[in-house]
Amino acid sequence: MSRSVVSEIRRNHIYELLRKGRRMDGREPLDLREISVETGVIDTAEGSARVRYGETEVIAGLKMAIGTPFPDTPNKGVLTTSMELIPMAHPDFESGPPGGDAIELARVVDRGIRESGMVDVEKLCITPGEEVWMCFIDIYSINYDGNLFDAAALAVVAALKSAIVPASNHDKGEDFPLPVTCVPITATMAKIENTLIVDPTFDEEMVSSARLTVTSDGNGDVRAMQKGKSGAFTVEEVNYIVDVAREKGDEIRKIIG
Amino acid sequence: MNARPKREVVVPGDLLDDKGLRPGSGTYVLDGKVYSSLLGVKNIRSNYVNVIPLSGRYLPQTADTVVGKIIDIGPSNWLVDINAPYPAPLHVNEVPWRVEFGDTARFLRVGDVIMAKILMMDETNKIQVTMNDSGMRKLQGGHVIEISYSKVPRVIGKGGSMIQMIKSMTDCRIFVGQNGVIWIEGELENVLVAAKAIQMIDEEAQSSNLTERVKEYMEKALPASEQADIQE
Amino acid sequence: MDSDIVMVDDKGKRLDGRTADELRPMKIEAGVLSNADGSAYLEIGKNKVLAAVYGPRECHPRHLQNPTRAIVQCKYNMQSYSVGDRKRPGPDRRSVEISKIISEALEAVIQVELFPRASIDVYIEILQANAGTRCAGLTAASVALADAGIPMRDLVPSVAVGKANGHLLLDLNKEEDNYGEADLPLAIVPKTNEVVLLQMDGHMTREEFGTAMEMGVKACHEIYEMQKDALRRRYSTEADEQEVEE
Numbered sequence: 234m235s236r237s238v239v240s241e242i243r244r245n246h247i248y249e250l251l252r253k254g255r256r257m258d259g260r261e262p263l264d265l266r267e268i269s270v271e272t273g274v275i276d277t278a279e280g281s282a283r284v285r286y287g288e289t290e291v292i293a294g295l296k297m298a299i300g301t302p303f304p305d306t307p308n309k310g311v312l313t314t315s316m317e318l319i320p321m322a323h324p325d326f327e328s329g330p331p332g333g334d335a336i337e338l339a340r341v342v343d344r345g346i347r348e349s350g351m352v353d354v355e356k357l358c359i360t361p362g363e364e365v366w367m368c369f370i371d372i373y374s375i376n377y378d379g380n381l382f383d384a385a386a387l388a389v390v391a392a393l394k395s396a397i398v399p400a401s402n403h404d405k406g407e408d409f410p411l412p413v414t415c416v417p418i419t420a421t422m423a424k425i426e427n428t429l430i431v432d433p434t435f436d437e438e439m440v441s442s443a444r445l446t447v448t449s450d451g452n453g454d455v456r457a458m459q460k461g462k463s464g465a466f467t468v469e470e471v472n473y474i475v476d477v478a479r480e481k482g483d484e485i486r487k488i489i490g
Numbered sequence: 491m492n493a494r495p496k497r498e499v500v501v502p503g504d505l506l507d508d509k510g511l512r513p514g515s516g517t518y519v520l521d522g523k524v525y526s527s528l529l530g531v532k533n534i535r536s537n538y539v540n541v542i543p544l545s546g547r548y549l550p551q552t553a554d555t556v557v558g559k560i561i562d563i564g565p566s567n568w569l570v571d572i573n574a575p576y577p578a579p580l581h582v583n584e585v586p587w588r589v590e591f592g593d594t595a596r597f598l599r600v601g602d603v604i605m606a607k608i609l610m611m612d613e614t615n616k617i618q619v620t621m622n623d624s625g626m627r628k629l630q631g632g633h634v635i636e637i638s639y640s641k642v643p644r645v646i647g648k649g650g651s652m653i654q655m656i657k658s659m660t661d662c663r664i665f666v667g668q669n670g671v672i673w674i675e676g677e678l679e680n681v682l683v684a685a686k687a688i689q690m691i692d693e694e695a696q697s698s699n700l701t702e703r704v705k706e707y708m709e710k711a712l713p714a715s716e717q718a719d720i721q722e
Numbered sequence: 723m724d725s726d727i728v729m730v731d732d733k734g735k736r737l738d739g740r741t742a743d744e745l746r747p748m749k750i751e752a753g754v755l756s757n758a759d760g761s762a763y764l765e766i767g768k769n770k771v772l773a774a775v776y777g778p779r780e781c782h783p784r785h786l787q788n789p790t791r792a793i794v795q796c797k798y799n800m801q802s803y804s805v806g807d808r809k810r811p812g813p814d815r816r817s818v819e820i821s822k823i824i825s826e827a828l829e830a831v832i833q834v835e836l837f838p839r840a841s842i843d844v845y846i847e848i849l850q851a852n853a854g855t856r857c858a859g860l861t862a863a864s865v866a867l868a869d870a871g872i873p874m875r876d877l878v879p880s881v882a883v884g885k886a887n888g889h890l891l892l893d894l895n896k897e898e899d900n901y902g903e904a905d906l907p908l909a910i911v912p913k914t915n916e917v918v919l920l921q922m923d924g925h926m927t928r929e930e931f932g933t934a935m936e937m938g939v940k941a942c943h944e945i946y947e948m949q950k951d952a953l954r955r956r957y958s959t960e961a962d963e964q965e966v967e968e
Contacts, residue, residue: 238561238571241601242673246633249678275850276768278803288756292849294803317811319799321774321845323757328797330812371802371811373847375772376755501953502831502868503876503913518833518875520913527833527873529953544957545760546871547778575778575840614789614838640871 237325239439247440251428256437258287262430263477270387270489272395280396280411284388286432288378290322293370293388295396295411299359299403300367310357310366314343316385322374323435341459342372342386342419345448349417349456352393356412359405366398368411379434382446382459386419391489416489417456418482421446422474424464429474431481445471447478451486455479497533499544500526506539516541548573548639548669550608550617555626557634557667558619560602565592570606573639573669576617584609584620586627603629603673605665632663632675635685637692639670644695645688652691652701659708660684683711727901729887736891736898738767743892743937745881745944750862750952752869758845760870762952764862767895768852770804773862774845775870781841792837796825796844798859804851820856821846827860827880827909827919833873842872853899857881857907860919865949869956879945880909880919883934885926892937906931908938912946915939 250256260266266287275281278294302309316339320326331339346352357366370392372385396411423433423441433441442464448457455475460466466474500506508523516528517539526532530541550556550572561577562569568580580598582589587597598604605626606619621627637645645666646653657664662676662684674684687704694700734741746767755761758774765771781787786795798821802808813821828844844867846859857880864878884894885904894902904924910917926934 238559238601240559240603240634241599242603242629242632242634244601245631253678275770275803277805277850281803290755292801294801296803296808298808315802315811317801319845319847320776320797320843321755321758321772321847324776324779328813369802369808371808373801375847376757378756499954499957501877501950502874504950516873520875525875525913527875529868529871529957543871545869547759575837576780615840 236323236435237439239436243436244440247437248426251425251430254428256430258434262428263481265432265481265484266434268387268485268488270391272391278392279399280392280394282388282391282395283375284384284391286380286384286387287434288376289380289384290375291372291381291384291388292375293372293385293392295392296369296371297396297399298367298369299364299405302358302362302365306354307362308358308365309354310352310368312343312347312352312354312368312370314339314346314370314372314389316342316372316374318374318377318381321376323377326374326377337459337461338381338385339372341382341446341457342389343370344457344459345386345417345419346370346389346393349448349450350414351390351417353412353414357398377435379436379438380421380432382421383419383432386417386448387485387489390416390418394489415450416486417448417450418485419446419448419457420478420481420485422477424466424470429470429477431477445474447475449475449479449482451482453479453482497531499530500532500541501529502527506532506541511539512537514538514540516543543640545638545640547575550574550578550611550669552608552610554608554668556606556608556619556669557629557665557671557673558604558606558669560598560600560604563594563598563600565594568594568598570604570619572606572617572619572667573636573671574617576615578606578608578617578619580604580606580619580621584618584622586621598628603634605629605667605673629665629673629675632673633681633685635672635674635688637670637672637688639668641692641695642666642668642670644700645672645691647701652704655701655705656684656687656708659705659712660687679713683708686711727887729891729898729901730889738895738897742889743941745893745941746895748945748948750865750948752865752952752956758866758870760866760868760872762862762865762869764858764865766854766858766861766893768850769848769855769858770850771855771858771862772847772849773859773866774847775842775863775866775872776845777842777870778837778840778872779843781839786841787839790838791834792832792840792842794825794829794832794834794842794844796821796828796846796863798824798846798848798856800848800851800855804848820859823919823921824856824860824863827878828863828867830916830918831864831874831876831878831911832867833875836873842867852896853894854882854907857909860909861945861949865952868953876911876913877946877949878909878918879912879942879949880907881938881941881945882907883938883941885924885930885934890930890934890937892941904930904934906934906938908935908942910939910942912943
């Protein structure tokens with residue numbers, strides 16, 4: 234049935250379950266869905282990964298090229314992230330240029346990567362001020378059942394971690410692994426009535442009032458955040474979410490090694 | 491009923507018959523032969539060869555009862571999503587209340603779930619639904635799940651045996667819409683067990699001894715007190 | 723371009739070991755996505771393609787509605803990382819054209835008159851490209867349509883026949899395509915051998931064209947068997963047990 238209208242019955246059922254600490258798919262509030270990560274799925278990309286969180290599925294791919302650096306960072310490689318919410322993924326997604334949701338997703342994922350310094354961009358400088366490696370990260374939603382933020386971020390991290398810089402194709406010496414310094418992991422919590430849950434499904438997202446996305450690094454430090462939707466959190470809730478996100482970060486970091 | 495013939499999966503374009511059977515649903519005729527137009531199961535009944543679909547959207551038939559969701563409101567009608575290719579209008583004359591022009595939202599709102607009957611489906615596939623029939627109403631409380639409409643007969647079972655078993659073991663009220671939308675109401679724990687049992691039927695319609703397996707699952711999953719009742 | 727490269731060696735083998743009329747290894751899986759009404763994943767050689775179908779559903783925008791039948795709206799899209807040099811996201815003239823001819827080829831077999839005013843939306847995503855993506859996309863799309871329960875006369879297998887260094891070769895890969903002198907993508911309705919998609923560019927003699935068509939039609943029948951097998955595999959065990967209310 235039309236997904237954008239959640240029936241009153243389903244909304245109340247989700248509420249009723251959560252008041253007892255339960256969820257429609259049998260999880261508890263702090264349980265993630267089953268996560269799967271496959272890397273090297275696209276031969277034409279320098280790095281790629283297909284990630285599933287339950288039925289949510291995304292593919293991220295990295296393409297690299299040689300370009301000129303920005304004038305204010307002459308010795309740093311360039312990183313850009315795009316997200317496409319293609320209509321294949323959900324009956325409510327429409328064709329066309331990225332809208333607000335897709336741009337927000339791409340920017341939040343980008344911030345986690347950039348602010349954690351995951352990619353050592355100084356090692357992507359070929360000739361200062363003249364030639365640097367440009368990294369184009371493209372993320373495609375394949376099937377959307379909630380929590381695209383975390384799935385997209387994990388796909389990008391896995392793609393980058395497994396990427397090889399194609400130096401030999403450009404007469405720039407031998408190929409080398411993309412220099413990666415840390416593994417930032419993104420975890421999102423949604424607020425439904427007064428309960429906070431991780432890894433929301435589509436229906437849970439639809440009935441939630443607010444969400445908070447937190448990216449933490451391997452030291453447990455916070456590297457990026459994004460609050461979304463029109464509801465609000467108390468300061469205590471924010472602190473709680475940050476702690477849960479750091480724990481989930483460790484849990485997920487183990488999956489991708 | 492005679493022994494069940496072996497079911498044969500056919501795909502669009504498969505030859506179904508060239509010996510004089512008549513073309514039934516899910517078929518077409520080319521040069522006097524009957525071919526399948528669907529992915530489904532071949533079925534021969536009284537000189538007709540049909541293909542029973544394994545997937546696809548619900549196509550309403552007059553007098554079907556369905557579970558639908560209000561997705562839009564006009565001054566003299568509501569728009570009901572019944573999982574069909576088209577939304578189904580529900581006119582104010584087709585509800586059991588007296589509704590003044592422009593007063594529709596007072597009776598049914600966006601997101602409300604109703605039980606309705608297909609009043610008609612004309613040759614251009616224009617659908618109309620009605621609530622002016624016994625038992626039709628707005629549904630409140632409980633839980634709504636969706637399965638493939640082609641599995642509805644399996645959920646109901648022969649002579650209603652499957653759904654009766656689920657109802658009596660879980661002590662839930664269950665309404666199975668012909669469109670694959672199912673409403674379940676009762677004790678929360680039991681509702682969850684009933685929902686899971688029905689999803690099992692939807693997903694594992696292929697496994698043998700399905701009735702046994704569903705029963706076994708429910709016996710394990712239901713709280714002990716319920717089980718005691720059943721064993722009596 | 724190096725015209726001395728040997729496309730077919732003295733044993734009749736191509737660069738990747740195939741004979742002139744041999745398809746690349748192919749794999750099709752039906753029903754791979756949970757949200758779509760029907761879907762299929764297809765690999766042929768190094769091509770990786772996903773197809774998803776939504777519908778029949780209400781047609782948007784409304785002015786495209788046809789009061790007597792459904793319209794088929796295909797969107798063929800190459801993902802940015804699917805090719806050597808990153809492709810900018812979004813449609814270009816090539817993908818709009820391909821989308822149009824695939825829509826028309828599918829419309830030829832779908833019983834569109836059963837769904838007046840509705841739209842049947844077909845999305846083809848090229849995850850990895852290695853020559854022949856429009857044919858791979860169409861082949862996958864027709865499996866996805868059947869998986870979605872859309873009534874149709876037949877499936878639509880599709881393949882391209884190329885000419886490289888004077889040889890007619892079935893289903894060119896990227897390496898061969900780089901030396902291509904002609905390309906002839908086609909799709910047929912196997913039951914009747916009607917041709918529902920046909921393009922050609924390059925240079926072929928009249929005789930070569932006739933041979934190329936024959937090669938293509940024959941290969942389409944091979945692909946057809948793999949399409950049917952993918953659909954049967956998805957449901958065969960299920961149907962053995964399926965009880966139908968009688």
